[in-house]
Amino acid sequence: MTLFFEQTLNGLQFGVMLFLMAAGLTLIFGIMGIINLAHGSIYMVGAYAGTLVITETGSFLLGVPAALAVAAITGIVMEVAVIRRLYRRDHLDQVLATFAIILILNQAITIFFGRQPLFAPMPDAFSGSVELLPGLFYPVYRLVIILVGLAVAAGLYILINRTRIGMLVRAGSTNRDMVRALGVDIRMLYTVVFALGALLAGLAGLMAGPVLAVQVGMGEQILITTFVVVVIGGVGSIKGAFYASLIIGVVDTLLRAYLPGLLRQFMVGSEADALGAGISSMGIYLLMALVLLARPKGLFVADS
Amino acid sequence: MSLIRFAAASAIALAAASAAQANEPVKIGMITTLSGPAGYLGQDIRDGFQLAIDAEGGTLGGVPVTVMVEDDALKPGNGRQIADRFLNNDGVKLFTGIVFSNVAGATVPDIVDNGAIYVSPNAAPSNFAGKECHENYFVVSWQNDSLHESAGQNASNLSYSNAFVLAPNYQAGKDAIAGFKRFFKGEIVGEVYTRLDQTDFAAEMAQIRDAKPDVVFQFHPGGLGISFLRQYQQAGLLETVPMVVAEPSMDGVILNAVGDAAIGINVSSHWNADFDNPANKQFVAAWNKAYDRPITYYASQGYDTALAIASALRATGGNLHELDAFREALRKADFQSVRGDFAFGPNQHPVQDWYALKVVAGEDGKPVLKTGEKILDDHSDAYVAECSL
Known part of the structure; x- marks a missing residue:
C-alpha cells in the first residue's frame, strides 16, 4: 500500500512538471493559434541558464531568477522575431518555423556548452528525504516540485479568472477578432x-535540473507528452491542462510500475516485462485516443 | 579540415613521386550519433578515430583517407538514408561509426549486402553475431551481450545472491539483460524495461526499494545513465543497495557528471584510461592534449577502430577493389589495441579480456575508475557457434 502511495506521488510529481509545460503550450495554442514546437527548447534554455548560474555562484536562489528571466526573454525574442510573422500563416508554416528554432537552439547550446550533459547540484535544503508514512521515505525535492506546481496552478487560476489580463486572455481565446x-x-x-x-x-x-540530466534535446523528450496533455485537456484550457497533466502523470507512472506485474500473472516473466514496457509506453496515447473518441475537443473545452 | 586535406594531398604527392601509383584518398563513411542527449557518444567515437589519423599525420596505415561524417540523430531511418547516399552517390566502400544498435539494425545489412565493409566501433547486436553474421561485418568494440556478461560475472564474483535488473526496451537493452543473466549465478528478483527516451525513473526506484535486492544491475547509456544514477542516489538507494554495471552506464562523462555519488560502484570493462600499455598511454596523452573533456571508452573504441582499419589499409595499400584481400588483412587484427590483447573470433567479433573496475576517489579528490582484477580471459561471445563464417 505504501508502495502504491509512493507511486501515486511519483505520478503527481511527473504530472505537475507536465502541467508547467502544458499550461504555456495550451495558452499559446489556444489564444494565439500557434503550434509552438519550440516550447521544449525554452524548457532546455531555462534548464541550462539555471544550471549555469547555480554551478557558477553555488546558490540555487540566484539560479531561480536567472532561469526564469532567460526563459522569458528567449520567449519574447522568439515571439517578436519569428512567431509574430506566423499568426496569419497556416499550421504547416508554423511547424516548419518553430522546428527550425529547435534546431537552431539545440545547435547554439551545443556550441556553447558542448554535447556532454550537465548536472545541476541539488539545493542543500531540499536534499534529504522525509518519512511520510511509516517506511515511506520520499525525497524532499520531489515534494517541493509538487508544491511549486500546485502553487503555480493556483496562481494561474487567480490570474486567469480574477484579473483584467486574465479576462483579456479568456476573451482572446474565445473570439480574437x-x-x-x-x-x-x-x-x-x-x-x-x-x-x-x-x-x-x-x-x-530549472526544477528538472537537479533530477534529470541537463542536455541538448531534453525539451523534445517532454514535448510530445505535453502535446498529449494539451489535446486531452482541451486546447486553450488551463483547467483542462491541469487535470490532464495529473491524469497523464499518474496513469503513465502506475502503468509503468504495475502493468508488467499484472501481465506476469498470465505469462512468462521476461515476456511479461517486455510486453508490459511496450504497452505502458503506449498507455497515454491509448488514453488520448479514448478521450478523443468520447470528447473530440478534449475534456475541458476552453470557456465553453 | 583544410589541414587534413593538405596532409592528404601531400601524402598523395609523395606516394606518386616514390612509387608512381597516385591513389585517390580512401573514403571512409562515418555514420554516427552527434545530436541529442546521446550526442557525446558519437562525438567521442569521431574524435578518437580522428586522433589515430592525426597521429599518422593525415593517413591511416600510410594510405591517405577522407573521413565523411554524418549525424544519424539516433534515428534508424536517417542512418539508412545516409548509407544509401554514401554507397550510391559517393562510392564509399568502407563504413564505421554507428553508436546505437537500433540504428545499426536498420543500416548495416544495407551496407554489407552492397559489397562494402562495415567496422563497428560500438553497437554489435546479437543477431549480427550469430546467424546473420556477414563476411563484410567486423566489430572492434564488443558484442553487446559480452559487455554485460562481464557485469554478470563480476556480480557473481562479488558473491551477490540476487539481483534487480533494468535496461531500456530496445535491442541492446534486451542483449544487456540476456548477457547479465547468462553469467550471473544468483536469482533475478526483478526485471524492468525502461524507455529509451525516459527521463524520470521514480517509479523504478520505488520498485527497487520494494524488492530489496542484494544488488542492482542497470544498463543506461549516455544521458539516461546520468539521470538514473542521480535519481538512484536521491532516492537514498546508493547507500543501501550496491550497484554493478558495465562500462556504458559509467563512462567518463557520466562519472564526471555524477561525481562523488558514484564512489563504490562496481564496473566492468574491456578498457580503462589507466591501462598500463604503451599504446594506451600514447592514446590517453594524445586525447588529453587535443581535447578538454573527459576521455571515454567510446573514444578508445573509435581510436581502436581506426587502428584496425589502418592495419588492413597498410597491408593492401589502400586497395578496396579486392575485398577478399582487405578482409583477410583486417581479420589478422595486426595492430596494438589500447586495451591490450585483441583478436577477431570466427564471427569477426573481438576476443578480449574483461576487467573489474571500481569508482574510487582520485588523487585530486575527483572520482576515477580504477582497474582491478581480470574477470574474463580471452572472452568471445555467446553467438559465435551460430555463425557459419
Missing part, C-alpha cells in the same frame, strides 16, 4: 502570453 475590434492591443497581449508560457517552461526546466 472581437477583442481586437474593442481596441485591445492584441499584439501586446500575445507577447505577454508568450512570455508567460516561456516563463513557466523555464521554471519546469
